[in-house]
Amino acid sequence: MSARPPWTSLHAQIHRTLRSRHLLPRDRRLLVAVSGGQDSLCLIKLLLDLQPKWGWFLAIAHCNHRWRDDSAANAQHVANLAKTWAIPFYCTTADRSLPSEAAARTWRYQALSAIACQNDYQYIVTGHTQSDRAETLLYNLMRGSGADGLQALTWQRDFSDRLQLVRPLLEVSRHTTAQFCQDMQLPIWEDATNQNLQYARNRIRLELIPYLQNNFNPQVEQALAQTAELLHADVEYLEFAAQQLKHQATHPQDPLKLNRHILQTAPLALQRRVMRQFLCQALDRSLTFEQIEKLTALITAPNKAQTDPFPGGAIAKVETGWIYLVLS
Ligand SMILES: Nc1ncnc2c1ncn2[C@@H]1O[C@H](COP(=O)(O)OP(=O)(O)OP(=O)(O)O)[C@@H](O)[C@H]1O
Numbered sequence: 001m002s003a004r005p006p007w008t009s010l011h012a013q014i015h016r017t018l019r020s021r022h023l024l025p026r027d028r029r030l031l032v033a034v035s036g037g038q039d040s041l042c043l044i045k046l047l048l049d050l051q052p053k054w055g056w057f058l059a060i061a062h063c064n065h066r067w068r069d070d071s072a073a074n075a076q077h078v079a080n081l082a083k084t085w086a087i088p089f090y091c092t093t094a095d096r097s098l099p100s101e102a103a104a105r106t107w108r109y110q111a112l113s114a115i116a117c118q119n120d121y122q123y124i125v126t127g128h129t130q131s132d133r134a135e136t137l138l139y140n141l142m143r144g145s146g147a148d149g150l151q152a153l154t155w156q157r158d159f160s161d162r163l164q165l166v167r168p169l170l171e172v173s174r175h176t177t178a179q180f181c182q183d184m185q186l187p188i189w190e191d192a193t194n195q196n197l198q199y200a201r202n203r204i205r206l207e208l209i210p211y212l213q214n215n216f217n218p219q220v221e222q223a224l225a226q227t228a229e230l231l232h233a234d235v236e237y238l239e240f241a242a243q244q245l246k247h248q249a250t251h252p253q254d255p256l257k258l259n260r261h262i263l264q265t266a267p268l269a270l271q272r273r274v275m276r277q278f279l280c281q282a283l284d285r286s287l288t289f290e291q292i293e294k295l296t297a298l299i300t301a302p303n304k305a306q307t308d309p310f311p312g313g314a315i316a317k318v319e320t321g322w323i324y325l326v327l328s
Contacts, residue, residue, distance in 0.1 A: 005049040010180055014046050014168055021155055023166050024123060027055040031121035033112055034060045036078045036189030039127035042177035043169055045184055047125065048085060059088040061115050063108045066094050067193065074189050090115045101199065116163050128153050128167040131174035134224035135204045151232040173221055242273035249274065256282060256325040263299045271296050282325050283312055298323045
């Protein structure tokens with residue numbers, strides 16, 4: 001008989017989080033995204049240890065960006081771990097060079113979704129931590145994000161009707177995942193690019209956060225993550241209220257026409273969100289703050305006012321009580 005795994009306070013914390021937030025229901029098929037770094041190793045070990053209580057079917061997915069000389073060795077390292085734990089392993093390798101961190105991220109999520117869909121997994125689980133959440137909030141704050149960007153990394157996100165992304169470690173610091181890996185003797189694969197100060201994200205992690213911890217608040221990561229959590233609830237509510245307002249303001253026979261009188265009585269926060277939802281849906285792309293502001297301005301603009309063309313050529317115009325979008 002194999003010995004039972006040790007039960008630590010972190011096991012108990014994650015067990016409680018999964019239960020209270022209903023993140024990963026029992027008996028589901030989970031695809032765990034493992035880079036080989038400390039956070040995702042901590043995640044997979046916790047899920048393996050909790051598995052008997054929850055009845056999940058676990059598998060590992062690794063994405064090889066081919067960014068580093070040791071990328072193939074890194075993938076092999078994760079493959080070996082999956083073999084040791086006797087769980088399925090899926091690996092995708094990029095077939096083109098990925099020009100930026102953002103491009104790599106987009107490719108990675110597409111690759112993970114494809115593996116999940118082809119092999120019938122309902123959940124992709126990642127090892128994002130409280131520290132990632134705090135860093136993402138700071139990064140987006142400096143880029144001028146609204147609350148939507150500052151809610152930074154949510155516990156779960158729908159990829160489709162049948163596939164969800166879940167991040168169970170959002171209340172766990174990177175310090176804790178490192179300690180856990182050490183205690184459990186998990187073989188971390190160190191990613192040398194994490195130390196490269198050319199990347200803004202690394203400068204935030206290695207320079208800005210330590211500065212804030214030393215000079216302002218030792219618990220700054222926790223405080224920022226808490227801000228993200230509060231903003232998340234606000235954003236959820238505002239998006240819901242905006243959806244309802246958009247529904248009321250949309251012309252019953254023409255989805256490209258909005259009633260200005262209804263919008264004029266709403267607060268600016270909702271006007272902006274309605275305009276963003278309306279434009280994103282009609283043009284099927286995300287838009288900049290300035291483009292949404294131009295459309296919002298039409299709510300109170302004189303009759304016959306219009307915007308410059310949006311990407312793709314569409315123009316919004318005012319016709320007495322209505323704003324309507326003319327697609328090119
Ligand atoms: N190469 C990889 N293969 C599989 N999973 C990965 C890989 N890289 C990252 N992940 C998953 O994503 C999580 C977050 O990693 P990291 O913080 O490096 O990514 P990121 O680019 O900042 O992602 P995001 O934009 O989603 O925050 C990891 O804990 C892991 O679960």
